[in-house]
Amino acid sequence: MKKPNMFIVVAAVVAAVMAATWLLLAAPGYTGNEINMTRGVTSQSTINYSLHMTVLWICIVIGIIVFSAMFVSIVLHRKSRGYNPAQFTHSTKAEIIWTVIPVLILVVMAVPATRALVNMEVAPETEMTVKITGFQWRWKYEYVEDGIDFISSLDPDSNAARRLASGTPPEEVDNYLLEVDKPLVLPANTKIKFLITADDVIHSWWVPALGWKRDAVPGFINEAWTEIMEPGIYRGQCAELCGRDHGFMPIVLHVLPRAEYDAWVLEQQNPESVSRLAASPARPAATAYENE
Amino acid sequence: MSMETTLSHDTPAHDDHHHDKPRGLARWLYTTNHKDIGTLYLVFSLLMFFVGGSMAMIIRAELFMPGLQLVEPEFFNQMTTMHALIMVFGAVMPAWVGFANWMLPMMIGAPDMALPRMNNWSFWILPFAFAMLLSTLFMDSGGPAAGWTLYPPLSLQGGQSFAFVVFAVHMMGISSIMGSINVIATILNLRAPGMTLLRMPLFVWTWLITAFLLIMVMPVLAGAVTMLLTDHFFGTSFFNAAGGGDPVMFQHIFWFFGHPEVYIMILPAFGVVSEIIPTFARKPLFGYSAMVYATASIAFLSFIVWAHHMFTVGMPLTGALFFMYATMLIAVPTGVKVFNWVSTMWKGSMTFETPMLFAIAFVVLFTIGGLSGLMLAIASVDLQYHDTYFVVAHFHYVLVPGSVFALMAGAYYWLPKWTGHMYSETWGKIHFWVSAISVNILFFPQHYLGLAGMPRRIPDYSTQFADFNMISSIGGFIFGASQLIFVGVIVHCVYKSRQKATDRVWEGAKGLEWTLPSPAPYHTFDTPPVIDETTIAHAHSRH
Numbered sequence: 013m014k015k016p017n018m019f020i021v022v023a024a025v026v027a028a029v030m031a032a033t034w035l036l037l038a039a040p041g042y043t044g045n046e047i048n049m050t051r052g053v054t055s056q057s058t059i060n061y062s063l064h065m066t067v068l069w070i071c072i073v074i075g076i077i078v079f080s081a082m083f084v085s086i087v088l089h090r091k092s093r094g095y096n097p098a099q100f101t102h103s104t105k106a107e108i109i110w111t112v113i114p115v116l117i118l119v120v121m122a123v124p125a126t127r128a129l130v131n132m133e134v135a136p137e138t139e140m141t142v143k144i145t146g147f148q149w150r151w152k153y154e155y156v157e158d159g160i161d162f163i164s165s166l167d168p169d170s171n172a173a174r175r176l177a178s179g180t181p182p183e184e185v186d187n188y189l190l191e192v193d194k195p196l197v198l199p200a201n202t203k204i205k206f207l208i209t210a211d212d213v214i215h216s217w218w219v220p221a222l223g224w225k226r227d228a229v230p231g232f233i234n235e236a237w238t239e240i241m242e243p244g245i246y247r248g249q250c251a252e253l254c255g256r257d258h259g260f261m262p263i264v265l266h267v268l269p270r271a272e273y274d275a276w277v278l279e280q281q282n283p284e285s286v287s288r289l290a291a292s293p294a295r296p297a298a299t300a301y302e303n304e
Numbered sequence: 305m306s307m308e309t310t311l312s313h314d315t316p317a318h319d320d321h322h323h324d325k326p327r328g329l330a331r332w333l334y335t336t337n338h339k340d341i342g343t344l345y346l347v348f349s350l351l352m353f354f355v356g357g358s359m360a361m362i363i364r365a366e367l368f369m370p371g372l373q374l375v376e377p378e379f380f381n382q383m384t385t386m387h388a389l390i391m392v393f394g395a396v397m398p399a400w401v402g403f404a405n406w407m408l409p410m411m412i413g414a415p416d417m418a419l420p421r422m423n424n425w426s427f428w429i430l431p432f433a434f435a436m437l438l439s440t441l442f443m444d445s446g447g448p449a450a451g452w453t454l455y456p457p458l459s460l461q462g463g464q465s466f467a468f469v470v471f472a473v474h475m476m477g478i479s480s481i482m483g484s485i486n487v488i489a490t491i492l493n494l495r496a497p498g499m500t501l502l503r504m505p506l507f508v509w510t511w512l513i514t515a516f517l518l519i520m521v522m523p524v525l526a527g528a529v530t531m532l533l534t535d536h537f538f539g540t541s542f543f544n545a546a547g548g549g550d551p552v553m554f555q556h557i558f559w560f561f562g563h564p565e566v567y568i569m570i571l572p573a574f575g576v577v578s579e580i581i582p583t584f585a586r587k588p589l590f591g592y593s594a595m596v597y598a599t600a601s602i603a604f605l606s607f608i609v610w611a612h613h614m615f616t617v618g619m620p621l622t623g624a625l626f627f628m629y630a631t632m633l634i635a636v637p638t639g640v641k642v643f644n645w646v647s648t649m650w651k652g653s654m655t656f657e658t659p660m661l662f663a664i665a666f667v668v669l670f671t672i673g674g675l676s677g678l679m680l681a682i683a684s685v686d687l688q689y690h691d692t693y694f695v696v697a698h699f700h701y702v703l704v705p706g707s708v709f710a711l712m713a714g715a716y717y718w719l720p721k722w723t724g725h726m727y728s729e730t731w732g733k734i735h736f737w738v739s740a741i742s743v744n745i746l747f748f749p750q751h752y753l754g755l756a757g758m759p760r761r762i763p764d765y766s767t768q769f770a771d772f773n774m775i776s777s778i779g780g781f782i783f784g785a786s787q788l789i790f791v792g793v794i795v796h797c798v799y800k801s802r803q804k805a806t807d808r809v810w811e812g813a814k815g816l817e818w819t820l821p822s823p824a825p826y827h828t829f830d831t832p833p834v835i836d837e838t839t840i841a842h843a844h845s846r847h
Contacts, residue, residue: 046757067679079671085652091655097652106647111639114639118632173371176372213458232545257377258381258761259764
């Protein structure tokens, strides 16, 4: 049988493996659906995004090398081509090489991974504190310094549409399952400390744009911190199975420029002044406990 | 039943025992024969595979579109919980014990398992354990709905049926412990003369290590669920913060069991694939000793990485760093295994019968699951990945096209030895291609869903996740249906196939099991075989 040109086979296989990789990892993005981790709006989320991409690329390159070697072998070294099997059984040198090289790759990964974790866990001096308490199936927010507290539950429109055979298609509800009656309002460009706990079972407070999630454990208080760079609306969900309505306790952040935030705080502390500050995106305080 | 009549230990009573096997139901109830018990395990696990699979179909059907169309959230949670418990404890683990029963004695030249009566008992516990577990679905308080991890305090909110769940887990644990004692006793005591440890087939090695893992961690699980039981029914406060307990302590105990548990499900898969690839590459396994040491390293590391399942619970920085580094290290011995499989194929003379196809798919798709596992090890990024569909995609890649594909590869590989007939190669290949394509349609899009922010264990989701959930569900339905082909191939092979299998079955097959007739007689190796270079498996690493 004609000896195949090794170079052509390798090139074709590598091209095919890379095409398959692209089809799996990049092409689905063209559907318009989000397929990757958000860059987010905090230093932690940005660091995590770039670390995620670094590790992903390392994995892609390893995958392409390993799978290419394998498929070159599958193309060339088959009985139907009359290929006679070699009989080599081991090579200590090879084993050492493919033990040492992965260790080196891991060390390269471990350096930024360690730095990111230190940045995540070691909180800077914070300017304000919000206590978050998970309940089945809503969140309670307490602004420790400003004496504001309220409960945030699934928006009534979503809550009606999500019932079994409700008759309302989810597409007709704005931000289906990702809207609340009263969002957590936070100032931008401010270092905020969160104290996270739960009242009944374990929940997990997660807004992807902040770059982390933290479990809310009854009887224990977890700390986390953030500094949100850009005002805007950010959405998340409970991430730890917490019972029947685990899928129905979203988190919504309204992040305001500092001045608007200060005005919102005043408004919350003096509910009569609501009309003067109607421009605030947050809903009136009067509805805060209606869902209780 | 004739090759072994010379040795003096064959007393008349012993003979009777050998040649008179009861017929019908009694044969299966009273059997102490490793092949019968292996068959029982395999049939039982196949049944559980379909029970757990039906639950997966309900899950994927509900997730087909946003909005709740079919089931209430509480029932959905029962389905995710039961699906996992049944697949882990009822399908994958018993299937590997079935393979161990059938193959270990035949691979090491032993007449049977070392403790045949206990073997019978360890199997017959299982149908009762799973009947009890499944019966909770019909009780007033419903089945367990807190996830297979049974995290308190949520799991303690379950009603009276929770006691049945705990007892079922205890029974499964007892069964597993007895099964692994049997495996260890068999391998360490019943090897034929000349079958030294470093000549054992890789499947024997991986099962020996798996059995030690089982013995070490199943009692830990039993302890954890017992503490849940007393917290629930007897007023203790192991995990109740209000009573001075700690809910997070349960997670530490559970994952000290749980992480070795995932290797319990994958190490025998490594073993099977290490038998199949050399056979169809017609070339000895590359780096046999390295494979053994890599397996042992993975087993050791599995005990010191448990808290990587818990990066979000809040742990000291140094703790998180330790568990991150230890977890990343697992990539090294796992990489060694993958490189050795590729090197085994390299310059072989390959053919691609169904077992080889499943084994190759195993290497590729398990590697994808391994690489996403490496990503999950990065503690700070795990604070994004954790409890999302990215994790669901990761562990299904290592479990379904990992463990389950290896089970199917093994089933096709040894079916002719078990039954004496060849299965239909055409239908085997159809089964392979439909499964291999649909399993990727099912699980690959779940990576995107997780990265885009979809939490796991939710019955309904925001509309932005609709497209990939629908694609995933379609893949799931095809994958589920295609497993009926598997059953068809097996039934045909056992009852209808007229193509006789040769003793060696596969041209490149090596190892003691292939020196026996096909089908393997009811009793084999009553006289220990003579081990020489031609009969040992792909084990030898030196010429």
